[in-house]
Amino acid sequence: MGQPESRESPGAAGALELPPGQRLQRGWPVTHYGPVPKFKPDRWEFRVFGATADGEKHCWNHEEFSALPFTSVVADLHCVTKFSMVGAEWGGVLARTILALAPPAPQATHVMVWAEYGFSSNMRLSDFAAERTVFATHQGGELLTAEHGFPLRLVVPHLYAWKGPKWVRGVEYMTADRRGFWEERGYHNIGDPWREQRYSYQEEPGDGPEI
Template sequence: MSATRRSGLLDEQTQAAQRREDRRRFIKLAAAGTTIAALGGYYFLAPDEQTKAARRERLPDGRARLPPGQKVIEQLKPMGGSRGDIRKSAFRLRVHGAVDAPFEIDFTELLSLPQVELDLDVHCVTGWSRLGARWQGVRLAELAARAQVRPTARHVILEAAHGYTANVPLDDALADDSLVAHRYEGESLASQNGAPARALIPHLYFWKSAKWLEGVRFVERDEPGFWEVRGYHNRADPWLEQRYG
C-alpha cells in the first residue's frame, strides 16, 4: 500500500473516531434530560451553526455558555509555548510555597491520586472555544489538601517548562473543575497540548492553563506571570472579555 493511501486511511479513521466520540457525548447528554440534551446537539452542526447554538445556551448561573467574542472550534489549537520534556518518566511536579507539607510527585504518583473525568469548555484569548471536551486528571484542590495550604495563601503560581508561569487566584485554582490534566478526549495529552500533564483552569482564558506543568506554588502575594507582565489581563475572565490589562 502506498504512503498516500495509508495517510488517507488514517485520516478516515481519525474522522470516524471523532464522529463516534461526538455521538457518544450527545447520547450521554441526552440521557441527562432535555435541557442538557440541548447543550449537546450542536456537535452535529457546521462550525458556524455550532457557534450560534452555543450562544443561545445558558450556564447554571445564567451566563451565556459561549463568552463574548468567541467562536466554537472542533479541536484544540496548539497555542504557542516552548515545549517541555514530554516523557512521562521525566515528569516531576512540585507542590510548594505557602504550605506546611510540600511534596514532589512523579507521573506514576500523579495517576495514583483520585482521578476525575469532566466534560469542560475552554476559551482562548485569540477568540476560539472548544466546548464539551472530555478531560481527565487530578483536582488542584486534591494537591492543596495534601500540601496543607496555609490560611495566608491567596494565589497560586502555575510553574511550567522554561520558566513560564501563570498566576491565578486561590479560589479559581481550588474550583471543582480546575485540574492537573493528563488526558484529553480519552487519550494521553499530545505533545503540543502540554504532555505529559498541564494545568486546566477552564473558566479563565486558556493561557492560564499552563502546559508542560512542573510546579504548583501557593503564595501570599500575587505574582503576575509570563503573559500578565506583557500586558495581558491579570484575572482573564472570558465573560468579562478581560483580554488585556
C-alpha cells in the first residue's frame, strides 16, 4: 500500500513534502486523452462484474447510484505529468461501499476500472479497497464538471492520478492482473508516486504482467 499522500517535511515547519519529482499546483488543470463524452442520464449505468462473490453482475442506474451513501474525503491528487493538488475535498461513494454491496470472490486479486470509450485502468484489489479510494461526483463541494469527469471519476489518492479514470462506468473483479489502457502503453503497472513509479521500464519482477 502507498504511503500517506502528503506529509510534513522533516525540519521544515509547515512545509508539505510531495512525492519525488512533483510540484505544487494552484488550480486544477484539465488533462485527459480523447473527447469529453456526453452524459445521458437515462442510459447511464454503473456495473460491477467479473469474479463477484455470488457470480452475478451488479448494476445501478444514475438515480440509484446517486442514492448510495455520500462521503467526503480530503486527499491529494498526484498527476504523472508532475503536478500535485494538495488537500482537495472529494465527495462521492467510497470504493469500500461498492465492495460491501457487491463483494468480490475470495480468489479476486485485482480490479479493472472501466470508463467511457473502453478506457481502462488496473490496480490491486488492496489499492482499490484503500480507505480513501472514492468514486467522486463532487470536488470542493461542487459537482464535477464534464472536463473533470462528471458524472463519476475514481480518485485513488496514494497512486498516480491516471489510475483513477474520469467518466467511470464500472468495475471488473479479476483473479489475475491484466494491464489497462495506459499500462499497455508504457506506464507503470502499479503507479505509486512515492516510489516514482511512472513508466513500465522501471518495473521490477512481480510488479505486473508481461507487456
